[in-house]
Amino acid sequence: QSVLTQPPSVSGAPGQRVTISCTGSSSNIGAGYDVHWYQQLPGTAPKLLIYGNSNRPSGVPDRFSGSKSGTSASLAITGLQAEDEADYYCQSYDSSLHGVFGGGTKLTVL
Amino acid sequence: QVQLVQSGAEVKKPGASVKVSCKASGYTFTSYGISWVRQAPGQGLEWMGWISAYNGNTNYAQKLQGRVTMTTDTSTSTAYMELRSLRSDDTAVYYCARVRSHGIHLDYWGQGTLVTVSS
Numbered sequence: 683q684s685v686l687t688q689p690p691s692v693s694g695a696p697g698q699r700v701t702i703s704c705t706g707s708s709s710n711i712g713a714g715y716d717v718h719w720y721q722q723l724p725g726t727a728p729k730l731l732i733y734g735n736s737n738r739p740s741g742v743p744d745r746f747s748g749s750k751s752g753t754s755a756s757l758a759i760t761g762l763q764a765e766d767e768a769d770y771y772c773q774s775y776d777s778s779l780h781g782v783f784g785g786g787t788k789l790t791v792l
Numbered sequence: 793q794v795q796l797v798q799s800g801a802e803v804k805k806p807g808a809s810v811k812v813s814c815k816a817s818g819y820t821f822t823s824y825g826i827s828w829v830r831q832a833p834g835q836g837l838e839w840m841g842w843i844s845a846y847n848g849n850t851n852y853a854q855k856l857q858g859r860v861t862m863t864t865d866t867s868t869s870t871a872y873m874e875l876r877s878l879r880s881d882d883t884a885v886y887y888c889a890r891v892r893s894h895g896i897h898l899d900y901w902g903q904g905t906l907v908t909v910s911s
Contacts (some may be wrong), residue, residue: 715895728889728898728901730897730898733899734897739899771836773837773839773897779842779894780851781827782839785836
């Protein structure tokens with residue numbers, strides 16, 4: 683049981699837009715801690731995708747965007763491409779500065 | 793370029809200990825911390841803890857308190873994670889990741905180290 687809740691799977695056709703939600707509580711996201719997103723391609727280590735709720739590291743396409751409101755956050759991917767097929771994880775912290783992750787969402791590009 | 797290179801796969805018996813290393817390069821080691829994250833087969837990511845490479849301060853996940861120790865060797869820019877009293881459910885890929893300061897994002901990750909606990 684993960685502290686942050688994500689849908690187990692989402693899917694979309696190439697070119698479409700999908701969103702992945704991440705729901706926390708007043709002990710983590712709602713307490714003001716930033717949300718970060720990671721992309722994990724099959725058989726590889728996670729890679730930072732979005733940090734500080736909505737910032738993209740250098741090299742991440744602007745098709746990826748993040749937002750946060752209250753106790754939730756979301757990741758949006760526009761113009762879906764086959765290479766986006768991966769697992770996506772949200773992450774934040776709690777009041778003890780213990781890291782918390784979502785359970786992960788598997789994105790399938792149809 | 794920033795690189796975190798981890799030690800190789802390990803096979804351990806229940807009750808044993810394992811120590812995984814994470815050698816950093818491409819940045820000033822003591823200006824960042826290292827977080828450790830593990831992923832059981834087919835499962836999600838689990839945060840294990842954090843260590844400051846500047847002063848050795850640590851913060852461990854509650855469920856691992858007493859079994860995990862994170863250390864750094866600033867002379868070799870290497871971080872270590874030791875897990876004791878291994879159980880079968882400790883079987884996982886263990887990742888180290890760089891963090892600018894505690895409580896923010898993990899910006900670079902190691903390649904992962906598979907630890908298998910089996911009798």
